[in-house]
Amino acid sequence: MSNLSTQSYKGTRDYYPEEKRLQNYIFNIWRQVVEGFGYEEYGTPLLEPLELYTAKSGEELAGEQTYTFEDRGGRQVAIRPEMTPSISRMVAAKRQELSMPARLYSIANFMRYERPQRGREREFWQLNADLFGIEGPAADAEIIELSHAAIMKFGAKQDMFKVRVNNRALVEQLMTHFLGLDVIGSPMMTRLLDRKDKIPPEVFREQAIEIFGPQAAEGLPKLAKLINTHSLNELPEQVQNTPAMYDVMQVLELLKQKGITNAEFDVTLMRGLDYYTGTVFEFFDTSPENNRALFGGGRYDGLVGLFGVEPIATVGVGMGATTMQNFLEVHGLLPQLVSRTDVYIIAIDHTATAGADALARSLRKAGVRAELDITERKIDKQIKTASKKQIPFVAFVGGEELESGIYTVKNLIESTEQKADIDRMVTIVKDHRYDGDEDAVFEV
Amino acid sequence: MSNLSTQSYKGTRDYYPEEKRLQNYIFNIWRQVVEGFGYEEYGTPLLEPLELYTAKSGEELAGEQTYTFEDRGGRQVAIRPEMTPSISRMVAAKRQELSMPARLYSIANFMRYERPQRGREREFWQLNADLFGIEGPAADAEIIELSHAAIMKFGAKQDMFKVRVNNRALVEQLMTHFLGLDVIGSPMMTRLLDRKDKIPPEVFREQAIEIFGPQAAEGLPKLAKLINTHSLNELPEQVQNTPAMYDVMQVLELLKQKGITNAEFDVTLMRGLDYYTGTVFEFFDTSPENNRALFGGGRYDGLVGLFGVEPIATVGVGMGATTMQNFLEVHGLLPQLVSRTDVYIIAIDHTATAGADALARSLRKAGVRAELDITERKIDKQIKTASKKQIPFVAFVGGEELESGIYTVKNLIESTEQKADIDRMVTIVKDHRYDGDEDAVFEV
Numbered sequence: 053m054s055n056l057s058t059q060s061y062k063g064t065r066d067y068y069p070e071e072k073r074l075q076n077y078i079f080n081i082w083r084q085v086v087e088g089f090g091y092e093e094y095g096t097p098l099l100e101p102l103e104l105y106t107a108k109s110g111e112e113l114a115g116e117q118t119y120t121f122e123d124r125g126g127r128q129v130a131i132r133p134e135m136t137p138s139i140s141r142m143v144a145a146k147r148q149e150l151s152m153p154a155r156l157y158s159i160a161n162f163m164r165y166e167r168p169q170r171g172r173e174r175e176f177w178q179l180n181a182d183l184f185g186i187e188g189p190a191a192d193a194e195i196i197e198l199s200h201a202a203i204m205k206f207g208a209k210q211d212m213f214k215v216r217v218n219n220r221a222l223v224e225q226l227m228t229h230f231l232g233l234d235v236i237g238s239p240m241m242t243r244l245l246d247r248k249d250k251i252p253p254e255v256f257r258e259q260a261i262e263i264f265g266p267q268a269a270e271g272l273p274k275l276a277k278l279i280n281t282h283s284l285n286e287l288p289e290q291v292q293n294t295p296a297m298y299d300v301m302q303v304l305e306l307l308k309q310k311g312i313t314n315a316e317f318d319v320t321l322m323r324g325l326d327y328y329t330g331t332v333f334e335f336f337d338t339s340p341e342n343n344r345a346l347f348g349g350g351r352y353d354g355l356v357g358l359f360g361v362e363p364i365a366t367v368g369v370g371m372g373a374t375t376m377q378n379f380l381e382v383h384g385l386l387p388q389l390v391s392r393t394d395v396y397i398i399a400i401d402h403t404a405t406a407g408a409d410a411l412a413r414s415l416r417k418a419g420v421r422a423e424l425d426i427t428e429r430k431i432d433k434q435i436k437t438a439s440k441k442q443i444p445f446v447a448f449v450g451g452e453e454l455e456s457g458i459y460t461v462k463n464l465i466e467s468t469e470q471k472a473d474i475d476r477m478v479t480i481v482k483d484h485r486y487d488g489d490e491d492a493v494f495e496v
Numbered sequence: 497m498s499n500l501s502t503q504s505y506k507g508t509r510d511y512y513p514e515e516k517r518l519q520n521y522i523f524n525i526w527r528q529v530v531e532g533f534g535y536e537e538y539g540t541p542l543l544e545p546l547e548l549y550t551a552k553s554g555e556e557l558a559g560e561q562t563y564t565f566e567d568r569g570g571r572q573v574a575i576r577p578e579m580t581p582s583i584s585r586m587v588a589a590k591r592q593e594l595s596m597p598a599r600l601y602s603i604a605n606f607m608r609y610e611r612p613q614r615g616r617e618r619e620f621w622q623l624n625a626d627l628f629g630i631e632g633p634a635a636d637a638e639i640i641e642l643s644h645a646a647i648m649k650f651g652a653k654q655d656m657f658k659v660r661v662n663n664r665a666l667v668e669q670l671m672t673h674f675l676g677l678d679v680i681g682s683p684m685m686t687r688l689l690d691r692k693d694k695i696p697p698e699v700f701r702e703q704a705i706e707i708f709g710p711q712a713a714e715g716l717p718k719l720a721k722l723i724n725t726h727s728l729n730e731l732p733e734q735v736q737n738t739p740a741m742y743d744v745m746q747v748l749e750l751l752k753q754k755g756i757t758n759a760e761f762d763v764t765l766m767r768g769l770d771y772y773t774g775t776v777f778e779f780f781d782t783s784p785e786n787n788r789a790l791f792g793g794g795r796y797d798g799l800v801g802l803f804g805v806e807p808i809a810t811v812g813v814g815m816g817a818t819t820m821q822n823f824l825e826v827h828g829l830l831p832q833l834v835s836r837t838d839v840y841i842i843a844i845d846h847t848a849t850a851g852a853d854a855l856a857r858s859l860r861k862a863g864v865r866a867e868l869d870i871t872e873r874k875i876d877k878q879i880k881t882a883s884k885k886q887i888p889f890v891a892f893v894g895g896e897e898l899e900s901g902i903y904t905v906k907n908l909i910e911s912t913e914q915k916a917d918i919d920r921m922v923t924i925v926k927d928h929r930y931d932g933d934e935d936a937v938f939e940v
Contacts, residue, residue, distance in 0.1 A: 055804030056551055058589035060541050066586045067539030088860040090837040090867020095511030097504050097619050098605060107500055121565035124609055142510045145502035151884040161542060165568055175541050190870040360499030393534040416532040423534020426634040440595040
């Protein structure tokens with residue numbers, strides 16, 4: 053038999069302890085921030101009926117990008133390519149029992165057929181946070197504030213990124229009342245604007261002409277004017293003083309009150325997915341090396357209603373771990389992470405094995421993370437292992453130590469050494485911990 | 497269009513915040529325990545090439561139970577049905593770079609086609625902990641000790657469950673040297689013994705006769721004698737004083753030294769999967785209502801070598817979250833879990849909205865998990881929401897409070913009320929937290 057391949061499946065990553073440590077660092081900060089806003093965690097199944105995605109997610113996502121297959125019972129199923137349809141289904145299923153407003157989050161993996169490019173993987177991890185049951189700008193502003201806090205908590209400054217805000221109801225009005233498009237042309241133009249930065253200007257122009265049809269001569273200059281609109285008061289009179297425009301205004305005003313200085317109106321921001329109905333937003337990296345959208349979200353009030361229950365106002369955000377990692381790398385915000393194991397215990401000779409085992413047990417009882425070397429290799433080899441694993445401390449156990457209860461504790465990072473009894477050892481190693489779980493500071 | 501169904505996919509569960517809280521409670525205790533032993537977390541892809549499972553997992557698992565399909569590139573893939581092949585692949589891929597011994601763990605979801613029964617789901621979550629690079633009883637005993645600690649940490653007592661220990665090399669010797677079976681009969685008998693408790697005694701007897709063939713007359717009484725062997729010194733002389741028997745003896749001796757009093761030799765324990773090569777063990781619930789195997793593991797030294805690298809001695813355990821939950825329920829060990837949100841902030845009138853928002857921000861800066869009600873509903877409705885969400889505290893914000901900086905904080909669980917400034921509020925709510933993350937106590 054030929055050997056099995058050690059390669060992971062195309063577009064997926066193996067997370068060795070070092071990489072997993074980094075992923076957990078991102079997950080933990082996300083968790084702290086969203087839980088700081090009172091969001092509660094939920095979980096959804098890996099597989100969903102395919103129709104959940106064909107219903108409303110947009111054709112590309114449900115059609116070409118989703119992993120679908122027929123199960124042994126003849127059901128068409130999909131590996132979830134995104135979270136929004138699943139959480140909408142869950143909320144619809146308990147429409148009556150759930151306390152509203154509901155603030156919900158998840159950190160989960162998803163799969164899509166993607167062509168490999170930076171920050172794009174076939175299996176990827178995302179935070180999703182959604183606020184159900186509140187209409188209006190205050191809820192939209194909260195989701196944006198929370199997303200903003202999730203970046204700032206990693207140590208980012210407000211000049212490292214921008215928040216772009218728009219409103220799909222406003223867009224709809226612009227399409228019909230200002231550009232004069234009909235129910236067919238309007239969504240086509242919305243999608244074209246969504247792809248504006250990904251296609252050459254000529255192609256954009258050609259496709260715009262096609263969408264306008266006979267009215268292209270009047271439409272094109274209006275479209276050009278629209279694209280060059282950078283503030284709410286430059287908007288055409290057809291949408292001035294409409295509820296949708298006030299919505300955007302209020303969201304921006306609330307963000308300012310919350311201390312967010314890098315949010316701005318962007319009339320060209322669409323956020324591809326068909327299900328958005330109101331506010332949409334996108335976080336954008338301003339660094340020259342990573343000039344791209346980081347993540348986004350918006351209001352999708354219609355999705356829960358697709359399950360035959362009374363609709364619920366909903367606004368949410370989804371952000372990817374790999375994109376976040378790239379952002380942190382580019383801006384020099386990735387910390388140096390050592391092992392979570394506190395101390396590596398080494399028996400200095402064969403007779404101390406049982407004593408070393410007992411020491412490990414005592415330390416664990418006191419909440420210390422203690423790895424015990426049971427290989428009986430030479431001591432320098434054991435120290436080398438601890439060092440390679442980036443474990444900060446080593447403790448040595450021999451007959452003398454077991455008799456006196458005083459152990460030599462070596463700090464491998466600072467190359468220092470001290471004598472300590474168990475209680476003191478507990479204090480030494482715990483004091484040294486990088487603890488991502490406490491004293492959350494929001495630098496908004 | 498007809499409405500979408502709110503049902504989750506067959507055999508899978510939606511985890512609403514209350515259920516997710518419980519799952520997280522289990523995950524967190526697992527994490528504390530395995531990290532207490534110095535195990536480091538890793539992650540593997542959801543999908544693997546199908547051949548990874550057909551190679552060595554046993555026919556049932558790879559064939560009938562696994563979710564397999566052909567991807568758009570024509571590759572045969574599988575949703576992982578277990579962790580062992582994936583982590584073996586990962587270790588093989590970095591055979592040289594990884595620090596040995598390697599202590600690795602993961603908490604992940606898996607899928608199998610299962611007929612619905614208690615504790616069996618098509619999507620299930622498991623802890624996997626594996627120790628790579630150490631041969632012999634000390635490593636086996638560590639994995640069993642760690643598994644034992646993982647149950648005890650939930651508050652279990654040693655009379656609530658048993659640990660059964662056997663050795664596959666010993667079994668092999670018994671099959672050939674004592675029962676006189678050949679290379680075909682031996683694995684068949686191993687599998688039959690594995691299913692002994694799941695089939696009627698007549699069926700077991702019939703199948704045993706078939707396996708023995710012409711030697712059934714001598715074989716059956718020997719098999720009966722073997723099944724009734726309950727200690728190592730009752731074993732037939734053919735296996736007395738063999739390395740395999742000493743292995744079992746030493747594992748049991750080490751467990752005793754570690755304070756484990758509920759471990760025993762069980763010659764009928766096989767642990768189905770084909771890849772085990774040495775020590776196998778199983779944790780068994782002793783309660784009359786849940787008299788069943790909880791989880792198990794063992795030594796599988798051959799798996800990493802299938803990837804064309806030098807083999808690595810390996811011993812590991814896998815335990816399921818739902819089985820653990822059932823165990824905790826039956827033994828009354830499930831704690832009452834409230835929301836992780838500390839405080840629900842209520843603006844008592846419209847003019848206090850911005851002030852309440854600012855208070856929430858200040859509390860979050862101090863590490864408090866604060867949910868802000870932005871619905872502008874009546875105050876009693878807002879309190880009811882907090883109570884229904886099982887949030888322990890409510891804080892009220894009005895003009896007077898904003899001026900004085902003194903807020904009324906209500907404890908909803910104990911129905912008490914007090915006045916406090918921000919600093920005091922931080923202390924009050926943090927003191928009240930159930931904190932699963934600190935002061936791990938191992939009751940071994």
